[in-house]
Amino acid sequence: MQINKxxxxxxxxxxxxxxxxxxxxxxxxxxxVVKISTDSGVVGWGEASPFAPITGDSQDxxxxxxxxxxxxxxxxxxLAIEARMxxxxxxxxxxxxxxxxxxxxxxxxxAKAAGLPLYQFLGGESRTLRTDLTIGxxxxxxxxxxxxxxxxxxxxxxxxxxxxxxxLEDVEHVAAVRKLAGADVAIKIDSNQGWDYPxxxxxxKAMAGLNLQYSEQPLAAWDHSGLARxxxxxxxxxxxxxxxxxxxxxxxxxxxxxxxxxNIKLGKAGGINTGIKINAIAEAAxxxxxxxxxxxxxxxxxxxxxxxxxxxxxxxxxxxxxYHFRTDPVKGGVTYDDKLGGxxxxxxxxxxxxxxDEAAIxxxxxxxx
Numbered sequence: 001m002q003i004n005k006x007x008x009x010x011x012x013x014x015x016x017x018x019x020x021x022x023x024x025x026x027x028x029x030x031x032x033v034v035k036i037s038t039d040s041g042v043v044g045w046g047e048a049s050p051f052a053p054i055t056g057d058s059q060d061x062x063x064x065x066x067x068x069x070x071x072x073x074x075x076x077x078x079l080a081i082e083a084r085m086x087x088x089x090x091x092x093x094x095x096x097x098x099x100x101x102x103x104x105x106x107x108x109x110x111a112k113a114a115g116l117p118l119y120q121f122l123g124g125e126s127r128t129l130r131t132d133l134t135i136g137x138x139x140x141x142x143x144x145x146x147x148x149x150x151x152x153x154x155x156x157x158x159x160x161x162x163x164x165x166x167x168l169e170d171v172e173h174v175a176a177v178r179k180l181a182g183a184d185v186a187i188k189i190d191s192n193q194g195w196d197y198p199x200x201x202x203x204x205k206a207m208a209g210l211n212l213q214y215s216e217q218p219l220a221a222w223d224h225s226g227l228a229r230x231x232x233x234x235x236x237x238x239x240x241x242x243x244x245x246x247x248x249x250x251x252x253x254x255x256x257x258x259x260x261x262x263n264i265k266l267g268k269a270g271g272i273n274t275g276i277k278i279n280a281i282a283e284a285a286x287x288x289x290x291x292x293x294x295x296x297x298x299x300x301x302x303x304x305x306x307x308x309x310x311x312x313x314x315x316x317x318x319x320x321x322x323y324h325f326r327t328d329p330v331k332g333g334v335t336y337d338d339k340l341g342g343x344x345x346x347x348x349x350x351x352x353x354x355x356x357d358e359a360a361i362x363x364x365x366x367x368x369x
Contacts, residue, residue: 001113003078004369005037006070008063009361011047013297015324019136022164022194023053029295029325032062033356034070034101038078042112045355046105047300048097049267049293049321054242055097062098063363069102070367078109085273096245096270097294103271104303104352112351117306119346122276124310129344131317132158132188137165141176148177155341158186158213160318163203164194171206178210188316190216193242197226204234213316214261217241228258239263239290239316246270247277254285264307264314265292266300272307283313290316298322302333302354305344319344329360 011031018027032048048066050057057065072091073084084106088099111121119126133151138144144161151159161177163170170189178187189212195203200218214237219226221242231238237260244250244259245268253259262282264275275291282289291308293301301319308314322328323336333354337343347353 001042001077001079002039003036003074003076004039006074006367007035007037007364008066008070009033009364010059010063011297011329011356011361013329014326016326019134019162019324021137021162021192023192025136026051026295029297029321030059031295031297032059032066032098032101033299033361034066034098034105036078036102036105036109038109042109044078044105044108044112044351045299046101046103046108046303047296048101049296049300050097051294055267057095057097062095065092065095066098066101067365067367069098073102074367074369078106079113081106081110081273085271089270097267099270100266103273104266104300107272107303108351115350117346117348117350118303118352119306119309122307122310127309127312129305129308129317129346130157130342131319131344132156132160132186132342133320133323134160134318135162137162138173141172144173145176145180148180151341152181152185155339157184157342158188161187161189162192163189164191167199168203168206170203174207174210174212183211186213187211188213188216190241191218193217193220195219197230200230201233204236208235212236214239216263217243224253224256224258227253228256231258231260237261241265241292244278246274247281250278250281254281254287259287261288261290261316263290263292265294266304266307267294267296272303275307276311279311279313288315289313290318292318293321295321297325297356298328298330298333298335299354299356302346302352305334305346306352309346317344329357331355331357
């Protein structure tokens with residue numbers, strides 16, 4: 001089998017409402033779609049969802065780099081994923097989002113060629129997957145509660161709250177959601193690097209009685225030693241997100257005893273190939289993983305959900321980005337349960353099962369053999 005064509009395009013989808021974090025607000029998905037075709041007729045789909053404050057790339061940079069990566073791999077065997085990703089990762093250390101798009105398209109092809117759903121191709125078996133739903137930083141507690149009520153009404157059993165405000169302003173928001181949700185709903189908080197060490201200590205101690213699941217990325221991404229100090233200082237488990245892009249980061253954080261959990265995002269890791277390595281290192285250290293997202297459509301979320309299905313050590317899911325989309329440009333792939341909030345359903349079709357409606361793509365270009 002040989003890659004004979006790579007098609008690259010923009011995908012832009014507005015959100016129902018902006019999601020505000022300490023790193024900035026997201027009001028739309030501004031993504032890049034990659035479609036890899038082979039001489040045997042098997043096609044693979046991938047998606048990049050860059051977020052510059054974290055990944056350092058953008059839709060424009062992804063689109064440009066994608067053209068170069070396409071020229072790099074055209075004419076080569078798509079089933080040799082290790083070799084193709086070595087080519088791609090040696091070409092650039094940057095633009096992890098678009099590297100991830102090529103990675104998931106290659107895995108899509110390989111699983112289709114094997115006639116297996118991607119999770120089975122990765123060695124997994126079917127299990128129940130359930131995601132949380134995120135509330136961005138709101139101006140008032142009343143606004144936070146309005147969104148929380150909507151999540152509870154939809155039947156979700158887990159809420160993720162964006163925090164990172166000045167001083168102890170976050171405490172009132174989190175406490176109000178806990179009171180509204182009751183004791184049985186899981187609540188986790190995500191600071192997106194928004195606190196310094198003293199503020200993190202003060203907030204996590206003030207929230208000690210709120211039965212939180214974990215604190216995600218409370219400190220700056222570079223501050224590995226600060227995460228270790230914080231973990232020793234507070235009782236709440238610490239989850240690293242922006243601090244862990246790849247398996248090398250995972251190893252460093254674990255060696256420092258800096259984390260309780262690791263957040264794998266395909267758009268940070270450069271795809272499934274590295275995500276598997278992160279999880280393997282975490283599992284060896286008896287550390288659970290979560291899997292998160294940026295602004296992917298159900299295409300990117302499908303690839304992430306298949307990885308989660310295949311690796312039971314990936315315990316926590318934050319695969320909610322498409323839930324916020326005003327329109328759905330995806331055919332097939334993972335779906336959200338209509339009756340039981342947060343439950344994800346994966347198709348048993350070969351590959352990851354998702355593709356983009358051609359009518360939704362913009363600025364298409366094609367690199368052919």
